Amino acid sequence: MSEPILTVDDLRVSYGRVEAVRGVSFQAAPGSLVTLVGANGAGKSSVINAVSGMLRPAGGRITFEGQDITRTPAHKLVGRGLVQVPEGRQILATLTIEENLQMGAWHSGGRGQTGGEAAGSVEAMYDRFPVLAERRGLPAGALSGGEQQMLAIARALVAAPKVMLMDEPSMGLAPKIVDEVFRVIEEIRASGTTVVLVEQNARRALRAADHGYVLQSGEVVHSGPAAELLADERIVQAYLGVDSAS
């Protein structure tokens, strides 16, 4: 394994007295797809939010491209290439689709209405997601749930991420749309971007991933190559549930 682009070491996150993350460690090699799976409340989202700088960790160390970013706030990380697609999509419903995409280029200073490179990548997103292009002038709130998820992903891609943190991208979406979301995730990974994927849909996530970490009550209880985790009946039974539907 080459030098990891992202390393999380003994991460702790607390909400008041409640310790949601109790010493989680994982790493992601450049260009790989790593997934954190586990039940609701296992601490997956807290891990992602601590890495992206949205939450201040109570302890531990996070390293990105060899530099300590444990206490670096989110607004400084986006410009360095660590970009999050947040849980619940968090699109800006009153801004237009185009403005949402331009917000993805916030850090690169896409001044004015359309600016140089940023505008180029907004255009690239229209090629990639034609459904957004057709409706670029509409408020983003007019999109369906699946389309909003695509917009959230496209908006993060405009920021030219080196590492993309994705928090429950398939949540609340119809199975057909989930297929599409995973197809896009695999494309992103294929383009060389490292992906850290948090999912409740564990089987689906492990099938797409290189490496997996199973979280329970704020701790990593299993980890390994994703295919091995999937092949281990005991892990599947104990942690991944029996809903093999997807």
Next chain:
Amino acid sequence: MQQLLNGIFIGSIYALFAIGFTLVFGILDRLNLAHPAVFAASAFVGIELVERGGLSLWAALPIVFVFGAVLGLAIERLAFRPLKGRADAHFAGLISSIALAGMFIALLQWRYGPDTRRFPTGSFPDTRFEIAGAQVTLVQVVILAVSLALMVGLTYMVTRTRLGRGMRAVAENPTAARVLGVNVDRVTAITFAISSALGAVAGVLFAINVNTAQLGMGAAIELKGLAVIIVGGMGSLPGALIGGLLLGLAEVFAVQYIGSSWIDVIAFGLLFVILLLRPQGLLGARKVREV
């Protein structure tokens, strides 16, 4: 015609003042009640710049704009930022901004005394025009031009520029804005600076219009400004413009046709009528507030 023009001149100042109010409210969901104190303080500072600094009225305006922006940064830092994590941040910010306003006024009284102050004689060019039989001074034309230019500039900034997009993103969803890399604290501070700069220019223009500055001038316009942004639709910039002009016209026509003691009854009565017909305000969206 004369009254119509007078109403538009004073209304444009109300609008400029109210737009500063509504900008902070629309974007941060906070009422900054130190805004009227900025209005008053800037009038005094404007007069001092002309009187002691020997500047012309027009050279004083940009300086007052910057002065207002600095006050805005101070207001955000002192009265709002320390409270932002509190569950009752709306109410706490309201109270702390009133307290800060009290301090500003006390400092003004210390610096300038309790008396009314005026621009030195000869500060105003006495160029006059006649428009459709009505007398208009150059000063009034400049007041209107400056107000409109600032409002147009602000609207362009909010709707078309990167900073404006960032402000609207913060207004709608601060969490989403942070995820996208927006430094929410910085955008908030800039919003306060712009808001107060507009309020400061409104204060000087008001003082120029009536050639007086008094300690109570902020309190006098405070309620008008609040009424204007409620009638215009909370957070709506064009709503504040229309509301300000309506209030200015209502006042001037009340004085002309009914009597000056009726001015507030007529002006605020009209605003109540508008709210009865359109509770969300003229241009307010009928939206359900998200918690």
